[in-house]
Amino acid sequence: xxxxxxIRNLAWALxxxxxxxxxxxLLGRNLFRRHPAFCFYIFATLLQSVSGAxxxxxxxxxxxxxxxxxWGTQLVIICARWFAVIEIARRVxxxxxxxxxxxxxxxxVLCLVILSYSVVIPRTRWxxxxxxxxxxxxxxxxxxxxxxxxxxRYYRLEMTHLERxxxxxxxxxxxxxxxxxxxxxxxxxxxxMWWEFFEILAFFATLVLWINAVRSPVQIPLPxxxxxxSAERYAEVSQQLNERLNSLNERLNQLFRRGDARL
Amino acid sequence: MTLPLVLFLVxxxxxxxxxxxxxxxxxxxxxxxxxxxEALSEERHYSRLPQILQSLREDxxxxxxxxxxxxxLRRLRAERKRIALRYLDDLEGEFRILLECxxxxxxxxxxxxxxxxxxxxxxxxxxxxxxxxxxxxxxAGWEPWDVFGVxxxxxxxxxxxxxxxxxxxxxxxxxxxxxGLRPHDRSRDSQ
Numbered sequence: 001x002x003x004x005x006x007i008r009n010l011a012w013a014l015x016x017x018x019x020x021x022x023x024x025x026l027l028g029r030n031l032f033r034r035h036p037a038f039c040f041y042i043f044a045t046l047l048q049s050v051s052g053a054x055x056x057x058x059x060x061x062x063x064x065x066x067x068x069x070x071w072g073t074q075l076v077i078i079c080a081r082w083f084a085v086i087e088i089a090r091r092v093x094x095x096x097x098x099x100x101x102x103x104x105x106x107x108x109v110l111c112l113v114i115l116s117y118s119v120v121i122p123r124t125r126w127x128x129x130x131x132x133x134x135x136x137x138x139x140x141x142x143x144x145x146x147x148x149x150x151x152x153r154y155y156r157l158e159m160t161h162l163e164r165x166x167x168x169x170x171x172x173x174x175x176x177x178x179x180x181x182x183x184x185x186x187x188x189x190x191x192x193m194w195w196e197f198f199e200i201l202a203f204f205a206t207l208v209l210w211i212n213a214v215r216s217p218v219q220i221p222l223p224x225x226x227x228x229x230s231a232e233r234y235a236e237v238s239q240q241l242n243e244r245l246n247s248l249n250e251r252l253n254q255l256f257r258r259g260d261a262r263l
Numbered sequence: 264m265t266l267p268l269v270l271f272l273v274x275x276x277x278x279x280x281x282x283x284x285x286x287x288x289x290x291x292x293x294x295x296x297x298x299x300x301e302a303l304s305e306e307r308h309y310s311r312l313p314q315i316l317q318s319l320r321e322d323x324x325x326x327x328x329x330x331x332x333x334x335x336l337r338r339l340r341a342e343r344k345r346i347a348l349r350y351l352d353d354l355e356g357e358f359r360i361l362l363e364c365x366x367x368x369x370x371x372x373x374x375x376x377x378x379x380x381x382x383x384x385x386x387x388x389x390x391x392x393x394x395x396x397x398x399x400x401x402x403a404g405w406e407p408w409d410v411f412g413v414x415x416x417x418x419x420x421x422x423x424x425x426x427x428x429x430x431x432x433x434x435x436x437x438x439x440x441x442x443g444l445r446p447h448d449r450s451r452d453s454q
Contacts, residue, residue, distance in 0.1 A: 098372040102380060118271075139271070142278050148286035154364050154384070156289060164286060171282050175275045182271045 001015035018207040037087040041080040048073040135181040142174040165213030
C-alpha cells in the first residue's frame with residue numbers, strides 16, 4: 001500500500017509543476033501587464049512550495065521552524081490572493097464610477113460582517129485560532145467574489161472569460177478551504193495530513209481551471225464597448241429618454257388603473 | 264460539530280449555488296443606450312388594456328350562459344385568456360426594457376444612491392413574482408384585477424425614477440459643458 005505521505009508529496013509536486021506551467025503561460029501571453037497581482041500571487045505560491053519543501057527537508061515536517069515558515073508564507077499568500085481578487089473587481093467595476101463607488105462600499109461592509117461573524121461567533125480551541133482566522137479570510141474572499149459576480153450580472157457589466165474563470169477558481173478554492181477547515185475543527189480526531197491533502201487537491205483543480213482559461217484566446221475588451229458618453233451625448237440621451245419616458249408614463253398612468261379599466 | 268460550524272457549511276453551499284448562477288455568461292447581450300432608446304420608442308399595446316380587463320370580467324360574457332351557449336362561452340373565455348397572457352408578456356417585456364434603461368443609466372452615472380438601487384432591485388423581484396402570480400391566476404380562471412393594478416403602479420414608479428435619474432444626468436452634463444450655470448454663479452448673476 002502506498003504511504004499517505006507519499007501521495008501528499010506527489011500531489012504537492014504536481015501542484016508545483018502546474019504553478020510553473022501557469023506562470024509560464026502568464027508570462028508568455030503578456031498577461032502580467034493586465035493581471036500583475038494575479039501573476040504575483042502565482043509566483044508567491046511557487047515560492048511557498050519551494051520554501052515549504054526546503055524547510056521540510058531541513059527541519060522535518062513536524063518541526064516548529066516548518067510550522068512558522070508554512071504559516072508565515074500563508075499570510076503572504078492570503079494577502080496576495082486578496083490583491084488579485086481586488087484587481088479583478090477593479091477591472092470589472094472601476095470603469096463605471098457610480099457602480100464602483102456603490103459596489104466597493106457594499107463589498108467592504110459585507111467583508112466586515114463576515115469577518116466579524118467568522119472570528120467572533122465560533123468558540124474554537126485556542127490552538128485552532130490561526131485556522132479560524134484563515135477560514136474567516138477565505139470565507140470573506142468567497143463571498144466577495146460572489147457579490148462581485150452578482151453585481152456584474154445585475155448591471156450587465158462586461159467581464160472577460162479569463163476574469164470570470166479566475167473569479168470562479170478563487171471562489172471555489174476559498175470554499176474548499178472553509179469546508180476543510182470546518183470539518184477539521186469539527187471532527188473529534190482530526191487528521192492534519194488528510195486535511196492538507198484535500199486542500200492540495202482543491203488547489204490542483206483550481207490551477208487546472210486557470211491554465212485552461214489562460215490557454216484559451218484572451219479576449220481584450222475594446223474601450224468602445226464600455227459605455228462612455230460625452231457630456232453633450234449625456235444631455236442628448238437624457239433629453240430623449242425624458243421625452244419617451246414622459247409619454248410612456250402618461251400612458252401608464254392613464255391606462256393602468258382599475259377604475260379606468262372599467263370604462 | 265457545533266451549530267456555527269454547521270452554519271459555515273450551509274453558507275458555503277449557498278455561496279456555491281450563487282456562484283453557479285452568477286458566473287453563467289448572460290443569455291442576452293446588454294442593450295446599448297441607443298438600442299434602449301429605440302426599444303422605448305417602439306409602439307406598445309397599452310391602449311388595449313381596458314378592453315382586455317373588461318373582457319376578463321365574468322359579467323361581460325354571462326349573457327351567453329343565460330342563452331345556453333356554454334361551449335361558445337368556454338371558447339371565448341379561453342381565447343380572451345390567451346390574449347390577456349400575451350398582453351402580460353408584453354407588459355413584462357416593457358418592464359424589462361425600463362430596467363435595462365435604468366441599468367444603462369447606472370453604468371453611466373458618476374454616483375448611485377444605494378437606497379434607489381436597492382428599491383429598484385426589490386421592484387424587479389416583486390414585478391417578476393407578480394407576473395408569475397398573475398399568469399397563474401389567469402390560467403386558474405380567477406379575476407386578475409388587483410395584481411394588474413400592482414404591476415401598473417410598479418411600472419409607473421420605475422418610469423418616474425428613471426425620469427428623475429435622467430434629469431439629474433442632464434443637469435450634470437449641462438454643468439460640465441456650461442460651468443457658469445452652477446447654482447452659486449446663477450445667484451451671483453441675479454444680484
